[in-house]
Structure formats: C-alpha cells, structure tokens
Amino acid sequence: MNFLTAGESHGPELSGILTDVPAGMKLDIDEINDALAQRQGGYGRGNRQKIEHDEVIITGGVRHQKTLGSPIALTIKNRDHAHWAAIMSPTEPENAQNTLRQVTRPRPGHADLVGGMKYGHRDLRNVLERSSARETAMRVAIGNICKQLLEQLDISLVGYVEAIGGVQADLNKPTDVKTISTAIVKNDLRIVDNDQVEKIHELIDTTKRNGDTLGGVIRVVANNVPAGLGSYVSWDTKLDAKLAAAVMGVNAMKGVEIGDGFKDAQNPGSKVMDEINWQQSAGFSRDSDHLGGFEGGMTNGMPVIVKAAMKPIPTLYKALQSADINTKEVKKANVERSDTTAIVPAAIVIESVVAIELAKVITDTFDGSNMARLKQQLANYRDELKAF
Numbered sequence: 001m002n003f004l005t006a007g008e009s010h011g012p013e014l015s016g017i018l019t020d021v022p023a024g025m026k027l028d029i030d031e032i033n034d035a036l037a038q039r040q041g042g043y044g045r046g047n048r049q050k051i052e053h054d055e056v057i058i059t060g061g062v063r064h065q066k067t068l069g070s071p072i073a074l075t076i077k078n079r080d081h082a083h084w085a086a087i088m089s090p091t092e093p094e095n096a097q098n099t100l101r102q103v104t105r106p107r108p109g110h111a112d113l114v115g116g117m118k119y120g121h122r123d124l125r126n127v128l129e130r131s132s133a134r135e136t137a138m139r140v141a142i143g144n145i146c147k148q149l150l151e152q153l154d155i156s157l158v159g160y161v162e163a164i165g166g167v168q169a170d171l172n173k174p175t176d177v178k179t180i181s182t183a184i185v186k187n188d189l190r191i192v193d194n195d196q197v198e199k200i201h202e203l204i205d206t207t208k209r210n211g212d213t214l215g216g217v218i219r220v221v222a223n224n225v226p227a228g229l230g231s232y233v234s235w236d237t238k239l240d241a242k243l244a245a246a247v248m249g250v251n252a253m254k255g256v257e258i259g260d261g262f263k264d265a266q267n268p269g270s271k272v273m274d275e276i277n278w279q280q281s282a283g284f285s286r287d288s289d290h291l292g293g294f295e296g297g298m299t300n301g302m303p304v305i306v307k308a309a310m311k312p313i314p315t316l317y318k319a320l321q322s323a324d325i326n327t328k329e330v331k332k333a334n335v336e337r338s339d340t341t342a343i344v345p346a347a348i349v350i351e352s353v354v355a356i357e358l359a360k361v362i363t364d365t366f367d368g369s370n371m372a373r374l375k376q377q378l379a380n381y382r383d384e385l386k387a388f
C-alpha cells in the first residue's frame with residue numbers, strides 16, 4: 001500500500017492516489033466526507049474554512065461502493081481557487097496581472113525561505129502554496145479509507161487534543177477508543193476534559209487578539225491492534241519508526257512520542273516496563289502500557305499510543321522579522337491569512353497518518369489482495385497468538 005498527493009492550496013484541486021487497498025472492501029463515502037468536515041472545524045480556525053466545503057470525488061478504484069483492488073483516485077476541490085484562478089492558473093503564461101500577490105518576505109517557521117533557496121523560486125508563493133497544510137485534507141481522505149479498512153478488521157483508533165498552548169486537557173490519559181471518541185465530540189476543541197473548554201477558548205481568543213498563534217499536543221490511541229506488526233530484525237522494519245516518520249511528515253510537527261516516551265527516560269526500569277500477564281481467555285497481556293503498545297519495534301497487543309507535538313502556526317498577524325529576498329531589506333514578514341491554532345484539525349490529520357501506517361503494515365504482512373481473505377487471515381493469526 002502506498003499513496004501520493006498533489007495540489008496547491010489555492011490551485012484548482014487536491015489529488016490523491018492510494019494503491020493496494022484490498023478488493024471487496026465496503027467504502028462509505030459519507031464517512032470520508034465526515035472526517036473532512038471534522039478537519040475543517042475546531043475553535044481557532046481562520047476564514048478560509050468559511051469558503052471551503054471539502055468533499056471527496058472518487059474517480060478510480062471503487063465501483064458500487066466497493067473497492068476493486070486497483071488504485072483509488074481521489075480529488076477534493078479548492079473552492080477558494082475561484083479567487084485565485086488567474087494567479088494560480090496552471091496553463092496561462094506569466095503576465096503582469098497573474099503575478100500579483102508575490103511573496104518576497106519569507107515567514108519565519110514556514111518553508112518559504114529555504115524552499116525558495118532550494119528550488120530557486122523568486123516568488124515564495126510557489127513554496128507556500130504546496131507547503132500549506134491544505135494538503136492534509138487529502139491525507140485525511142486517504143487516512144479515512146485506511147480507518148474504514150481497520151474498522152472492518154476490528155481495529156479502532158482516534159486522535160484527539162491533549163494540550164493547547166500550555167493548558168493540559170487530558171489528565172486521565174484514557175486508552176479506550178470508544179470512551180475518548182464519545183468525550184471529544186462534546187466540544188469544539190476535540191478534548192476529553194470538557195471542564196477546560198472555557199479556559200482554552202479564552203486563551204485562543206486572547207492569542208488571536210494579540211496577533212499570535214498556538215500549538216499543542218495530540219494523542220492517538222489505537223485498540224485491538226494484534227501483536228507482532230512490524231519487526232525487530234532491521235531498523236527499517238520497525239513499525240514505531242514508521243509511525244514516527246509519518247507523524248513528523250505532518251505540517252508543523254516538532255516531536256513524536258510513543259507511549260510515555262520522554263517520561264520513561266526519567267524513570268527507573270522497574271517503573272517503565274509493562275509486566276507480562278497470561279490468562280486462559282486472552283493469552284498474553286500486560287498490566288500497564290508505558291511503552292505505548294510497542295516492544296522491539298513491534299506491536300505487543302496493548303493499545304498503541306502515539307503523541308505529537310505541534311509548533312504554533314508560523315503565520316503571525318503581528319508579523320515577525322524577516323528580510324526581503326529582492327531588496328535584502330530587513331523588515332516584517334509577509335502576512336498571509338491564517339488560523340490562530342490548527343491543533344484540532346491536526347489531531348484528525350495525525351489520526352489519519354497513523355491509520356495509513358497501520359493499514360499499510362497489515363496489508364503488507366498478510367495477503368492484502370482480497371478483503372474476505374484478509375479478514376480470515378487476521379482472524380487465524382489472532383487465534384494463533386491467543387494459543388501461543
């Protein structure tokens with residue numbers, strides 16, 4: 001299984017191709033669109049989301065709501081393109097009108113400057129259009145297909161917001177996907193602890209008034225992931241490493257943690273290892289999950305727990321210092337319309353990329369050509385694990 005996305009933030013549309021989804025899998029398009037709507041929401045979003053109404057169009061790989069085993073091709077229209085049609089036209093040659101709104105004062109923290117240096121772009125719009133987190137809409141659509149695949153294999157997962165700015169919104173660290181999913185839809189912050197909503201709204205409002213931005217921490221939990229996915233035998237077969245790469249591949253992420261990661265580094269081994277238990281009904285299990293469901297780069301049957309640290313959005317209305325790439329004059333960075341925080345949508349994006357990696361490892365480990373066969377293989381494998 002693999003995927004590719006293309007498209008600029010204000011270009012005509014986003015495109016995606018996902019390969020090697022098993023044939024015969026039931027695909028619910030409404031569920032993809034629901035995930036896309038969730039990604040558009042959340043307190044702290046900017047005005048762009050009032051323009052967009054993300055809906056996926058499937059143009060290949062699916063027939064009568066069932067996958068064919070062939071590449072799944074998807075598109076999502078950028079409604080805002082209507083306002084950028086000339087500037088972002090893929091076909092018109094450059095002229096005085098369609099080269100307006102050039103970006104020459106790179107925003108610190110964005111790809112603007114380094115992207116321009118690397119690709120030789122003198123209009124940094126050529127960089128920011130692709131480095132924009134708009135692209136994550138397609139990763140959510142692809143991730144939702146993978147999530148549906150996992151759900152049909154009885155694996156569930158959810159991504160949510162653990163902290164915004166410095167405010168912790170999850171003191172209990174739940175490991176049950178259902179519990180988390182029920183709690184986070186009760187507010188527009190995707191947090192478990194509803195009591196923190198008001199405080200965080202105020203924090204976001206004040207930050208916005210100050211022309212500033214906020215980051216936060218995202219936590220993803222996956223349940224019923226069978227033991228033994230990934231492998232200890234080589235560095236590049238470890239599934240936790242692949243998850244970390246996928247998470248770091250999401251815009252604005254600056255840290256990844258598996259389980260209690262950084263806290264584990266401060267504790268003695270006796271407080272970190274998850275002691276082994278065995279029961280007739282379930283086979284081997286653990287009494288705790290400090291290691292986030294991973295040992296030796298392999299899942300160990302406990303809930304998979306992945307965390308991500310997101311830096312604040314680099315576009316500040318109270319612009320930071322920059323230097324013009326043409327005049328070399330040191331002055332304020334370009335100000336582009338932006339969000340105050342995108343931590344809520346980012347939680348769905350991180351959930352999506354974790355879903356993609358889990359679906360990938362499963363379809364690579366077992367024969368992923370046909371859904372019924374895959375289901376049967378996984379059921380047999382689970383029985384085998386229980387009897388070990």
Ligand code: EPS
Nearest residue numbers: 046048049131132133134336337338339
């Ligand atoms: C983004 C800037 C904003 C965000 C955008 C990401 O877009 P615009 O420049 O059009 O206001 O809204 O995110 C999305 C469009 C989206 O769908 O998530 C950026 O610079 O990364």
